[in-house]
Amino acid sequence: QKEVEQDPGPLSVPEGAIVSLNCTYSNSAFQYFMWYRQYSRKGPELLMYTYSSGNKEDGRFTAQVDKSSKYISLFIRDSQPSDSATYLCAMSGRSAGGTSYGKLTFGQGTILTVHP
Amino acid sequence: DAGITQSPRHKVTETGTPVTLRCHQTENHRYMYWYRQDPGHGLRLIHYSYGVKDTDKGEVSDGYSVSRSKTEDFLLTLESATSSQTSVYFCATKGASGGALEQYFGPGTRLTVT
Numbered sequence A: 001q002k003e004v005e006q007d008p009g010p011l012s013v014p015e016g017a018i019v020s021l022n023c024t025y026s027n028s029a030f031q032y033f034m035w036y037r038q039y040s041r042k043g044p045e046l047l048m049y050t051y052s053s054g055n056k057e058d059g060r061f062t063a064q065v066d067k068s069s070k071y072i073s074l075f076i077r078d079s080q081p082s083d084s085a086t087y088l089c090a091m092s093g094r095s096a097g098g099t100s101y102g103k104l105t106f107g108q109g110t111i112l113t114v115h116p
Numbered sequence B: 001d002a003g004i005t006q007s008p009r010h011k012v013t014e015t016g017t018p019v020t021l022r023c024h025q026t027e028n029h030r031y032m033y034w035y036r037q038d039p040g041h042g043l044r045l046i047h048y049s050y051g052v053k054d055t056d057k058g059e060v061s062d063g064y065s066v067s068r069s070k071t072e073d074f075l076l077t078l079e080s081a082t083s084s085q086t087s088v089y090f091c092a093t094k095g096a097s098g099g100a101l102e103q104y105f106g107p108g109t110r111l112t113v114t
Helices: none
Strands: A004-006 A011-014 A019-025 A032-038 A045-051 A054-058 A061-066 A071-076 A085-092 A110-115 B004-007 B010-013 B019-025 B031-038 B042-051 B054-057 B064-070 B073-078 B087-094 B109-113
Touching (some): A004 A085, A019 A085, A019 A110, A032 A061, A071 A085, A085 B042, B004 B087, B019 B087, B031 B064, B042 B064, B054 B064
Antiparallel strands (some): A032 A045, A032 A085, B004 B019, B064 B073
């Protein structure tokens, strides 16, 4: 079983829809939870991160972490064609300087297409 | 954009040949990482470095070696390439300042082993 599981989709939604992307994990040591966005043939870019449980909002994006269920989500409101990309969840047990050396464990990525 | 370049950007090679991929950064970041990305697997860590000459294995290190002789360069070597190493390879860097979490990724190298 993989440490981080993410539904690879693909997910296709109409413009303006609310998108929900999810990951589950098994390692209780994970404390930092991130979402990366990757456009076709590009490197991933950090979209949002949260520490421990709770919600974080940034514009049309909301990240949620439920450590008790080992479940994280990313919601995209009013989705736009420019949101079409692969979304990768990533997790880490320690920050820089900790014994994990900032290593990330990624989910498989969900391919999202928002059509006009 | 973080100053991370990878070379070559595309390479086709034959089974059994050695291959070296280069990652160069201008950010003076302490940590550097090599990942491979394959359909259905997301990004998997191959090797990482936490300083000059300090490296360690990641999740999928078999068949790969790395070297870091200076802060800005991190080399990934496939000693004898196999078809299972056909993949897209990404380099990433991260600073060491307190609370730094974000890894910055390069543009990737698409490697095909025939």
